[in-house]
Amino acid sequence: MEDLFDFKFITCALEDYLIKQGMNLEVAEYIGLFVNLSALILAVLVINYILRRFVIESFKTFTNRTKTTFDDFLIKSNFPKYIGQIIPIILIYSTISYILIDHQFMLKLVLFILDIYVIILVVWIFRSLLRTTRNFLKTQDEYSDKPLDSYIQVLMIFIWVVGIMFIFSEITGKSVINFAISLGAASAVLLLIFKDTILGFVASIQVSVNDIVRIGDWITFSKYGADGNVTEINLATVKVQNFDNTFTSIPTYSLISDSFQNWRGMQDSPGRRIKRAVFIKQNSVKFVSSEDLERYKKISLIAPYLEHRQKEIDKYNNTNNINKEIPINGRNQTNLGIFRKYADAYLQDHSAIHKELYLIVRHLAPTPQGIPVEILCFSRDKRWENFEYISADIFDHLIAAVPYFDLKLFESPSGDDIQRLYTNFKDAPEA
Incomplete structure (x- = not known):
């Protein structure tokens, strides 16, 4: 009580002095109020500046001495900046009631604004901690391919919802519990508003638990024109960087509701499959003399x-x-059978082909384009450019080798073929 009286005496000192000098009571009161508020604001700004610099510099000194990177991410997410505002807020709380003791309406307004700001500041602090946690976990190998953004976004939504509930509680004067109960009546509307968020959250959990997609996976999703590497998985979308350096955004829920192709199994396997066929003209197949x-x-x-x-x-x-x-x-032997055996021997002898995985040269059912002789094998090198080079090298050789076995490749007639046939028919002597 004695401290309270002393502080009140200090805040009223200027007002009493002006009154003694013969100034009007009301004017002296407002001048004293203005000076006190100005002094408080100036003190808060100075203390806030000093504390922010002190806290930030202290954090930087501390982080330079530690091996962990978690505190480095705290600085990047402005955590010291928000923490540095706590003491100035306490200072305002402890002094404003003395300055505005005779102005209850203004006091209530200032305290109301201060309460709202404190709620927002707490939300910012939690947001900073969540961002720091997310960025730190992304640097850890065991979490680098997990959809951390989705979980962090859900927690952020929850924190903002709680913060908004406290703000509305301050505005309406109702308790948070009563406000939450009143929201239950509007749950259907909330479910409709947050439908995509809820679906995305459920999808993120299923994607993570079932290990459907990881960051860095190569996926092909023809429905959305995606063919490239997953760079980000968040609550609403999955971002894919295509091989032409464009980006495609896919709704997260589509990963469990639609069909897509994930090439991770190929990347984790010891080889990449080559599956291609050459088409042989059927009338070129014969018994071998x-x-x-x-x-x-x-x-x-x-x-x-x-x-x-x-x-x-x-x-x-x-x-x-x-x-x-x-x-x-x-x-008897046939030239096509010998060619198949040659293709098999060529692949067995090829250094780029993985011999411990499937290696098959087979016939497929005849088609109007001829007899497909399919090559099914696996290249040791899975890199895209090298894989294409190996595939092209193999089929360059096999296509060039076909005539050596008295076989012919099927090729649809072109305009030149039709023109040559017409010219030969026109120039043929009449019977």
């Missing part, structure tokens, strides 16, 4: 196979007295 066989034996990759295989065939045909005057009788 002895002359053809001798010519094919000059191809080093398949010479041992042809020698061994032909001995087995000849032994079978001789044992069963097969009439070989007609090639279709008994067992």
Whole structure:
């Protein structure tokens, strides 16, 4: 009580002095109020400036001496700046009631504004801590590919909702509990307003728990034209940087409601699949004659196979007295079968092909474009540019090798082919 009286005496000293000098009571009161408020504001600004500089510099000194980066992120998120405002606010709270003791309406207004600011300041402090936590966890390997933004955004929404509830409680004079109960009646409207947020939050949890997508994954989402690496997962959207350096935003909920392709399995595997076919004209397939066989034996990759295989065939045909005057009788080799074996031997000998994964050369069902001979194997190098180079190198060779087996590749007739056919028909002698 004695301290209270002393402080009140100080705040009223100027007013009493002016009255003693013969000044009007009302004028002296307002001049004293103005001077006291000015002195308080000046003191608050000076203290706030000193404290902010002191707190920030202290934080910087502390962070330079520590090995952890968490405190570095605290500075970047303005945490010391917000903390430095606490003491000036306490100073205003402790003095304003003495300065405005005779002005109750103004006192209530100032305290009301101060209460609102304190609520917002608390929200800012929590926001700073959440941002710091998010940025720090992103530097940790075990959390670098997790959708941290989604969780932080949900917590931020929750903090702002609580803060707004306290603000409305201050404005209306109702308790926070009563205000929360009154919001229950409007829950349907709130659910409608925050529908996308709720769906995004649920999707973020499912994406994280089920490990559907991580930051850094290569995904293909044709519905949204996305084909590239995931750079960010937040509450509302997933940001994908496409390989043409454009960005695509995908609703987070679409990751669990629609179908997309995640290439992480390929990136984690020891090889990347090559699956492509060459189309052989069906009328170029034939049984191999002895002359053809001798010519094919000059191809080093398949010479041992042809020698061994032909001995087995000849032994079978001789044992069963097969009439070989007609090639279709008994067992025979075909140029297409030998080409398949050559393609297999070529892949087995290729240094860029992973031999411990699937390596298949097979026929597919005949089509109007010919017989597809499909190559299914895995390259050791999974980098996109090197993978394409390896694939092109393999098929360059196989396409060039097809004529050596008396086979022909299918190709749809072009305008030049039709023009040549027409010219030959026109120039042909009449019968």
